[in-house]
Amino acid sequence: MLKNKSKKKREKVDIIANIVVIFFAVLNLFPLYWLLTSSLKNSSDVIKMPPDWFPKTFTLSNYVDVFQSHPALRWTFNSIVVSLVTTVAVIIVSSLAAYAFSKLHFKGKNVIYIIFISSLMVPKEVMIVPLFRIIQNLGMVNSLNGMIWPNVATAFGVFLLKGFFDTIPDSLREAAKMDGASEFYIFYKIIMPIVKPGIGALFILNFVQVWNDYLWQLIVGQEENSKTLMVGIATLMQDLNPNFAYKMAGATVAAVPMILIFIFFQKYFTEGLTIGADKG
Incomplete structure (x- = not known):
């Protein structure tokens, strides 16, 4: 009897908890819904009060105008290349460095690691001016290279992946070396497949960070065709007589790649967070 009462009580608690979770999920998704529906309205319908929570008429003219009036395809291509190349380069460099700090033994390893990680405390904005001078001297202004390589020089990936490498027992590496495997x-072949969740988590976090790196991309990409999507869409916001639906369409275009990246890599991202939580 007591078990049945306890079971019914737990079921009621679960139902209430699920209702609360669903409520906050809908609340968090509402801005995305409003962005998408507003991009399909006329500008006057976006700002009317009371608002139309569901569009009475749909139009794709805002998207057509974005791609016809501006090199939005070029901006999208630039953003994808910058974010993808930067992220892949960060994963390669960070995984190698993290493996060295975690599994190899060399003089001054701990001191070098502390100095390396200490760079995370320095905001990127502090280095903007000297960094731009370096890029300028290398002739990388108004080029994708100028946006890519400075973002590869970060210690965050090393810090994140080292935690995953530390969870792998050293006996696995020693057994492979006894079998004649090279470092x-x-x-x-052995270590990297085990830390796939960490790689997935780093991919999402770094891709999103580079995609939204508005300030640096604004400084480096000054010409129209060298702009990224975030910078290009921001130029749509500077009109004296703004077309809000037009701007919503541009913002939607900028948001779609982020959504797709998270959908494709959410499995690894979730696994990475779970492993990190278990480790903590």
């Missing part, structure tokens, strides 16, 4: 073979 690179151990790293690439």
Whole structure:
């Protein structure tokens, strides 16, 4: 009897908890819904009061105008290339460095790691001016290279992946070495497949960070065809007589790649967070 009462009580608690979770999920998704529906309205319908929570008429003219009046395809291509190349480069460099700090033994390893990680406390904005001078001297202004390589020089990926490498027992590496495996073979064929969740988490976090790196991309990409999507869409906001639906369409275009990236990598991202929580 007591078990049945306890079971019914737990079921009621679960129902209430699910209702609360669903409520906050809908609340968090509402801005995305409003962005999408507003991009399909006329500008006057976006700002009317009381608002139309569901569009009475749909139009794709805002999207057509964005791509016809501006090089939005070029901006999208630039953003994808910058974010993808930067993220892949960060994963390669960070995984190699994290493996070295976690599994290899060399003089001054801990001191170097502390100095390396200490750079995370320095905001990027502090280095904007000297960094731009370096890029300018290398002739990388108004080029994708100028947006890519400075973002590869970050210690965050090393810090994140080292935690995953530390969870792998050293006996696995030692057994592989006894079988005659080289260091690179151990790293690439044995260790890297185990830390896939960490790689997935780093991919999402870094891709999103680079995609939204508005300030640096604004400084480096000054010409129309060298702008990224975030910078290009921001130029749509500077009109004296703004077309809000037009701007909503541009913002939607900028948001779609982020949504797709998270959908494709959410499995690894969730696993990475779970492993990190278990480790903590």
